[in-house]
Amino acid sequence: MTTPPFVVLKDIAKRWNGQLGVEGISLDIPEGSFTALLGPSGCGKSTTLRLLAGLELPDEGHILIDGKDVTTSAASDRNLSMVFQSYALFPHLSVAENVVFGLKVRRVAKKERQIKLHRALEITGLLGLEDRKPGELSGGQRQRVALARAIVAGQRLCLMDEPLSNLDAKLRNAVRKDIKKLQRDLGITVVYVTHDQTEAMSMADTVVLMKDGHIQQVGAPEDLYNKPNNTFVAEFIGAPPMALIGSGAISGYGAGQTIGIRAEHIQIVPKGEGRLRCTVNESEFLGSETLIGLKHADAVGLCVLKPGLSMMPEGDEIDITFHDDNLHVFDAAGHRRAAS
Amino acid sequence: MSAHANLERRRQAIYGWLLLSPAAVLLTIFAFYPSIATLWSSLFSRGTRRNPAEFIGSGNYADLFADPTFWLVVKNNLFYAGVTIPASIFIALAMALWANSKISARGFVRTAYFTPTVLPMIAAANLWLFFYTPGLGVLDQIGSIFGLPSVNWLGQPETALWAIIIVTIWKEAGFFMIFYLAALQTIPEDLKEAADIEGTSRWTYTRRIVLPLLMPTTLFIAVNAMINSVKLIDHLFILTKGGPSDASKLILYYIWEMAFAFFDAPHAAAMTILVIAVLGLVAAVQFFYLDKRTHYQ
Numbered sequence: 080m081t082t083p084p085f086v087v088l089k090d091i092a093k094r095w096n097g098q099l100g101v102e103g104i105s106l107d108i109p110e111g112s113f114t115a116l117l118g119p120s121g122c123g124k125s126t127t128l129r130l131l132a133g134l135e136l137p138d139e140g141h142i143l144i145d146g147k148d149v150t151t152s153a154a155s156d157r158n159l160s161m162v163f164q165s166y167a168l169f170p171h172l173s174v175a176e177n178v179v180f181g182l183k184v185r186r187v188a189k190k191e192r193q194i195k196l197h198r199a200l201e202i203t204g205l206l207g208l209e210d211r212k213p214g215e216l217s218g219g220q221r222q223r224v225a226l227a228r229a230i231v232a233g234q235r236l237c238l239m240d241e242p243l244s245n246l247d248a249k250l251r252n253a254v255r256k257d258i259k260k261l262q263r264d265l266g267i268t269v270v271y272v273t274h275d276q277t278e279a280m281s282m283a284d285t286v287v288l289m290k291d292g293h294i295q296q297v298g299a300p301e302d303l304y305n306k307p308n309n310t311f312v313a314e315f316i317g318a319p320p321m322a323l324i325g326s327g328a329i330s331g332y333g334a335g336q337t338i339g340i341r342a343e344h345i346q347i348v349p350k351g352e353g354r355l356r357c358t359v360n361e362s363e364f365l366g367s368e369t370l371i372g373l374k375h376a377d378a379v380g381l382c383v384l385k386p387g388l389s390m391m392p393e394g395d396e397i398d399i400t401f402h403d404d405n406l407h408v409f410d411a412a413g414h415r416r417a418a419s
Numbered sequence: 420m421s422a423h424a425n426l427e428r429r430r431q432a433i434y435g436w437l438l439l440s441p442a443a444v445l446l447t448i449f450a451f452y453p454s455i456a457t458l459w460s461s462l463f464s465r466g467t468r469r470n471p472a473e474f475i476g477s478g479n480y481a482d483l484f485a486d487p488t489f490w491l492v493v494k495n496n497l498f499y500a501g502v503t504i505p506a507s508i509f510i511a512l513a514m515a516l517w518a519n520s521k522i523s524a525r526g527f528v529r530t531a532y533f534t535p536t537v538l539p540m541i542a543a544a545n546l547w548l549f550f551y552t553p554g555l556g557v558l559d560q561i562g563s564i565f566g567l568p569s570v571n572w573l574g575q576p577e578t579a580l581w582a583i584i585i586v587t588i589w590k591e592a593g594f595f596m597i598f599y600l601a602a603l604q605t606i607p608e609d610l611k612e613a614a615d616i617e618g619t620s621r622w623t624y625t626r627r628i629v630l631p632l633l634m635p636t637t638l639f640i641a642v643n644a645m646i647n648s649v650k651l652i653d654h655l656f657i658l659t660k661g662g663p664s665d666a667s668k669l670i671l672y673y674i675w676e677m678a679f680a681f682f683d684a685p686h687a688a689a690m691t692i693l694v695i696a697v698l699g700l701v702a703a704v705q706f707f708y709l710d711k712r713t714h715y716q
Contacts, residue, residue: 132612132616133615133616134612134616135616145646153614153615153618154615154616154618155616155617155618155619156611156618159616160616161612161613161616163609163612163613165607165609167607167610167612167613168626169607169610169613170632171628171631171634173633178629180614180617180619181616181617181618181619183616184614184618184619184620184623185617228613232617
């Protein structure tokens with residue numbers, strides 16, 4: 080690597096009353112990148128972000144931002160901005176006052192404040208709403224005020240804690256694109272916490288998947304999808320997630336392994352020609368395709384996609400087949416086996 | 420409008436009036452009627468067996484305005500309110516901010532501050548009587564350690580009102596603190612975090628964020644404290660009985676004296692009407708003027 084990473088987390092651990100918060104978190108984040116911390120509730124992704132923000136102090140490890148050790152620095156000394164899940168807008172202040180609050184605290188001159196405010200509101204499309212109170216705004220507008228407040232600070236690092244989770248699905252799609260564009264245009268580094276894999280996969284350059292306070296896999300979205308490190312990643316990423324089959328059910332594989340296969344790599348074949356015989360469990364019409372859920376004694380999450388509307392009666396027995404190249408092999412502990 | 424919608428609306432209206440009526444009846448009997456009756460009786464002269472009461476219009480009021488004791492009592496009460504209201508609000512706020520912060524024994528601190536409120540005013544006054552008693556009292560005992568002379572706090576005009584004021588503040592601050600504590604708990608934790616990231620100092624955060632968000636509570640407390648400043652007189656009966664030489668006499672005590680010690684009901688009624696008028700005026704200013712400048716969530 081030619082340039083040192085912008086943000087470095089080294090063996091970070093944080094425990095609450097002996098209970099596990101996060102453990103052994105090490106992460107390098109290059110400048111200008113978009114990193115998503117992904118995982119189920121309680122996996123420690125928000126804790127990691129709060130440690131990075133300085134809202135919590137780690138029990139172990141070091142945090143470096145822009146080459147400086149900020150492990151024990153106050154939040155305000157870390158030169159970062161943050162967007163909260165609840166937006167954390169000051170309810171008694173107008174949009175404009177909310178946005179320039181930090182500038183006022185830092186005693187930025189009034190004229191400069193006005194220019195920065197105008198620019199931030201322009202970027203977030205909030206011009207004309209300056210005098211409204213947060214209570215008079217819609218959810219999406221409040222979310223943009225929170226973004227404007229983060230932008231106006233002009234920091235190179237911006238942390239976002241599930242900023243879209245309070246928006247409805249349609250708005251979420253639109254804002255997702257806005258945030259991504261904003262990050263590119265401003266060239267800032269974003270660390271983004273989410274439990275929604277669609278958000279993580281579509282926005283991030285690097286996805287960090289966590290579970291129970293540990294990092295499971297760090298990589299580009301396509302790496303997590305195509306080369307899951309372990310069975311947890313395999314089952315978490317993708318909709319539908321990867322099916323896992325006990326190796327005993329498929330000829331040619333030794334016992335004690337787990338075989339992973341994605342729905343798009345499974346074909347239905349005439350009876351007698353397949354590698355696995357399953358029972359149809361459910362049919363789910365998704366619009367452009369139909370998801371057929373399958374049941375097999377040695378498999379979980381097995382399903383197949385058929386184009387268009389093509390429901391299959393429940394309880395039907397069918398044969399399926401797949402190519403060996405599309406199989407993912409995991410060892411007994413659930414770790415991916417190299418070069419399978 | 421169709422018939423059933425009309426019927427439904429009437430049903431709702433009857434239901435609403437039924438719900439309102441118990442409170443309306445009670446308020447009419449025990450608040451509205453007495454107020455009107457008081458106003459009415461304040462317009463008549465004091466009746467004796469030989470001279471029956473007769474209508475004298477504003478005569479009673481004119482008497483009051485000419486009475487130096489009335490003006491002294493008004494002055495005392497204004498001073499009393501002017502000191503106790505801001506002081507108890509300020510102390511309540513300070514205690515609430517402290518009792519709300521992350522300290523050990525937080526529960527104990529809150530209980531300790533709230534204890535004076537739980538005590539009946541008469542009991543509290545007796546307690547303070549013991550503190551103030553010359554020679555034997557705690558204050559004098561502490562003073563004597565440092566060689567200070569004995570002071571009759573309640574017995575001299577210069578200190579009597581102050582002694583009463585301190586008891587009131589001690590009693591009220593804990594009560595108001597509970598309201599502030601409740602309000603502080605409704606301020607989300609992440610506002611503090613958002614301010615922290617911007618580098619806001621504790622003082623700026625309190626001044627720019629916490630105090631404005633507490634404004635509705637402050638307004639509520641201010642109105643209550645103002646009403647209490649003319650309502651709370653139990654301790655006067657125990658501590659000073661208004662003396663010495665009216666130095667600690669407050670308006671309600673004077674009204675009581677006028678009505679039940681001097682048996683001059685019309686003048687007492689006139690004074691009551693004046694108090695109601697002033698309280699109503701101040702409450703109107705607080706609610707209509709300050710309300711507009713207050714943010715409600």
